Amino acid sequence: MKRTKSDVLATLSRQKSTRIQTLFIALGSILLIFEVLHMFKNGIHSVSQEILYSSSANGLLDSKLVMEILEGRESPIRPIDALFQPRKRVEIERLPKRLLSGLNFTAIPSPGSKNGILKSANDAVEQGRRLWGELEGSGGGVEGNVSEKVEKCPSSVLITGEEFGRDGGVAVLPCGLTLGSHVTVVGRPVAGQFLVELQGLRTVEGEDPPRILHLNPRLDGDFSGAPVIELNTCYRMQWGEAQRCEGWRSEADQPTVDGFVQCEQWISDGKNEFPFAKEKLFVLTIKAGLQGFHVNVDGKHVTSFPYHTGFAIEDATGLYLHKHVDVLAIVAASLPTSHPSFAPQKHLELSDKWKAPPIPNKPVELFIGILSAGNHFAERMAVRKSWMQHKLIRSSNVVARFFVAMDKKREVNEEVKKEAEFFGDIVIVPYKDTYDLVVLKTVAICEYGVRTVSARHIMKGDDDTFVRVDAVIEAATAIKDGRSLYVGNMNYFHEPLRSGKWTVTYEEWPEQVYPPYANGPGYIISSDIAKAILSDFEKHELRLFKMEDVSMGMWVEKFNKTRPVEYVHSHNFCQFGCIEHYITAHYQSPRQMICLWQKLKLQGEPLCCNVR
Template sequence: MRLGSFITVIGIPEGLLGNFRIDLMGELTSGEPDPPIILHYNVRLQGDKLTEGPVIVENTLTAAHGWGDEERCPPMQSENNKKVDELKQCNKRVGRLAAGPSNMSIWSSVAKNVSKSERYFPFKQGYLSVMTVRVGEEGFHTTVDGKHVTSFAYRESLEPWLVNEVKISADVRVTSVLASGLPTSENVEHVDMEALKPVSLPPHKKLDIFVGVFSTANNFKRRMAVRRTWMQYAAVRSGAVAVRFFVGLHKNQMVNEELWNEVQAYGDIQLMPFVDYYSLISWKTTEVVSAKYVMKTDDDSFVRVDEVLTSLNRLNKSNGLLYGLINSDSRPHRNTNSKWYISPEEWPEEKYPPWAHGPGYVVSHDIATAVYKRHSEGSLKMFKLEDVAMGIWIEELKKGGLEVSYMKENRVFNEGCKDGYVVAHYQSPRDLLCLWQKLQETNEAKCCADG
């Protein structure tokens, strides 16, 4: 799933209790006994050991950490009702006295005249409900019969694009399941491994761009999709552009063994004890030192390498350049519930200096060299938001006399895909293959499905 994806389940809670579960499952990782549950949505119409009234319980599950902290709707304490994408974790009307039939399911209210003394709950045993799970920027949002009910913030390493299966179980008769905004299928047969290996870089030749792709150890499918798609651009195959993956080691030894086999097979991975944005800066290689530009992207991004090169050549700015989706009026998130929360101690000022969104930005050679030098000297200010950090470092270089040009590229889409893209973010492996196929067939940057 990706930003804007929907899954709609139409069904009737029935049976003895009417309890049911909807689980968004991730992919099983080698060495783990069970796949992770990205979202566990548990409807308990008869309540549970903590409450007598009906309740919705949301959670996550991983083999390494077990169940996470439950989130309940209605919550045990109203003051704990936090917000996700500006929506409350639980609609405040859930569990309260209904104001009339309009507060019940649109289906059950037709079938039964609801008393005003009845407490509102979005599901009712024996009556049809339409539930939709939507992918937002910060979390999953569920609606029932068109009304927002719950919001659940993503948890670390359990993002929506890892979902590859929906499980519906217990006392519910499912009428239909609908989905929109999901990628098309992927054909993984007949892969020519030799064609996916990077070309040997000519000695003493300056690269046009060095591209660092940040990835994680168990994201093999994403790396394969990148190899089969935008790493096949002529500029990459000719050696004018070098693409390398930066991958941190995994806590699971079997995953690391598979990763090591991948390193030996393809030769395009730089292993790190852990991966973060300092990895790209501190990697002392000929490729980085001799590149005119250094680009940072992610393994779920599609990069139109040819268009990036064309744009940089058109700009004709080889020094003091930050190119990408520039944000010049950004303020730190002070809400402690935000995944991007920054305390006043971390950044005391009201605004950030200009920065470029992380899915795809480019800096010129002189900026990359200067930042690396400060890093090696221990004078680089560390900051946990990678893309903002680069903007902060560049601002420091400006104070030292460096003239900087900020070149905004509105075709870098950091929340999905739009036709005409230069970079499209949050793309699954199947999305990447689909985008590449469209480029080959039409020579136009057209998105797949709903983008």
């Protein structure tokens, strides 16, 4: 049958309409595919952030879904469905990044003739202002990789005894050690015992360097009554488990180090052939093996010491010998020619999953301010990857930030600024960092906690302190609402040390005892105390003292005269390391931080990691 002209036109019209509909469907499918690909490219976390800011009736998703997202469980249907729900009122929003502390440093009064800390503070603030100005003037942001400056170092070092004496008994190994490096000391003992130590560089002024290897030959013996060689490590004044060699060969079932026994025998047939004797020349060599250090004396193997977790041989940048040795020469060879003595790229994992979650625009229960030194890149990264991953922090119910002052090295400051811009969890306090002025960071924590975060409770911690966030919340909220509180490991009737390394002069502290104070590695105050501290600081009425934790005790004592404060003491805010049922664990190395977090996640209990 022959079709009419009108039939042909109608057919063409229907075909055109069908092609247009097909085109729109195809375009819609492509857009949907791009949406899904974008989601998987940026990870479910990037989706969950957006979901958290849109929401259900109360401004948040139901708790079960939020927990699934925060804990990283797969939830392939509901989050995607939530993307297409109508947008509702935003309850949580990302506030603009604020790198610099809002603390008003003009509030530090001009120093009086008898107040040394005020003069130090003003000088440090002026230097910090200059250092920050240089940093801002140099430009530079987070674009590109972290600096990869390579420090060139000699492959060998020769130091005479005279040079060693002039250098204060420390031989510098600029780029540390590597596998196969060896250090030889030629000398003679002049007393009953002496020390040989491989030490790390000072990480911040006022802090002892870590002892990566502590070798202590005791020629006159100790409590055992016979000559002994003791080996150990020490990190921030915390000693590890000592290895003692007393003249007997290690048992067959004791682990070896690169095939060498840990202790050789020097007692035979009733004769004690100790490797060292007073005024007798010795040649001692320490070699870095695959599993540990090997010590030879006069060409014979004497002892081997396995590496301890948390200590790296490349950080052994100094050889220290006690003055009880007459050193003739020191030779170090097979040394690395480059080393990340300053190398944030080694420690920082620039991944979005470690970035700080948003600050809520409503009050939070707890703000945690963490004191950190500029070049503590590894410590900060370990905190980010451990207890800062707690669900209360990831959900913004608890906020945590690092507080870092200006380092004397410009390159450190440049990297800290990049780190702060990338992770969004660093507050820079613009004064030149010194141990005696850590107290200024504590005031900055109070300012940030009450003005930026609006927290009910404020906690101060250190970057080597592991924090059980839920336990801290429990300790803070155990006190009746409305009460002022001060929680931590309290010290009562402590007296200032009037001699030694930590001397406090009568000019600095004329009183006989300190007020009650909580140990610095971890304590909590209520926000009203923090507000009072900040108010006194800005009115030039806040007394500053070089010991940060004593300062807080002093400020709380003053507040207590106008409004009663509930002092809460707990040994579980552990000052000296880690204990069972800890709330905080101090002196934890970066590897221990990760270990503690894994134990807490996998076993659900606060168990310690006792090896470094």
